[in-house]
Amino acid sequence: MEKADSVKWAQVKKILQKAEKTELIDLIRELYGHSVGDRMLINSRYLGESIKTKMNKMLEQYREIIKEEFSTENVSGKIRYSTAERAISDYSNSSGDLMGTLDLMLTYVEGGVQFARVYGVIDDEFYDNIEGMLERFCEQLITEEGQKYYHFFRERLLKVDVGLENVGWGFEEAIYDLVSDIKDFFEEEQSDS
Structure with missing residues (x-):
């Protein structure tokens, strides 16, 4: 057989x-x-198109919530992690769209990394939240369903760890390790096929 x-x-x-x-x-x-x-x-x-349009509009609304929290123009400098994380959760629960959810998770990480590039050393809570979200993103990406979306996120993911040399507290290494691990996972998958 x-x-x-x-x-x-x-x-x-x-x-x-x-x-x-x-x-x-x-x-x-x-x-x-x-x-x-x-x-x-x-x-x-x-x-049809009406569903796609509605989903794209909803995705953009949640993306803006996340970007606003990590904006380098954030005058208070206080990031409301729960607001950004709730945006991801609400989108995921209401849409069931894994690709969009992954997109929002990566937007969260990118926003955090950009914030770190601008402000340098921040605090443990910041590092834990950004690293934790990248870890959850990677966990979702290697699931059977998530694997088909890797090519959509590959370029963005590979740029996440660029320019973090002066951040400190092991943040650069943690981000680099997560990105390297996911890259290695998919390169091994491709070589096995």
Whole structure:
């Protein structure tokens, strides 16, 4: 018997072309319930532009909340981590869109890193929050569903650790290690395929 991974698309295509319409609908229904990513793909493909427009608008609203918290023009210098994290959580819960959630998580990390580049040494809470979010981002990215989005985030991710030489407190090393680990993970995945 062939391993499931060794079955080629051409073989699957032949089987699907012979399948009854009701079988295909049942398969799509099963995929729809299988994962949020599958559901989002089906919704975006068949429910049209209005859903995509609404999702993009919502994503931008949450992105702005995060950017505002990490703005280097933040006069008080007080970052409300819970506000930025709630934006990510609210978007994720309301949309079920993993790619958008990953985008917001990386926006959070990028904002924090930029803040650190401008202000240098900050405090433990700051470092813990930024490193923690990058760690959660990486954990989501290596899931089966998350792996298909790596190519969307690769360039942004590889730029995160640039310019942190003068920050201190091990922040540069922690960010560098997380970025290197995720890069290595995906390079190994590619070489194994």
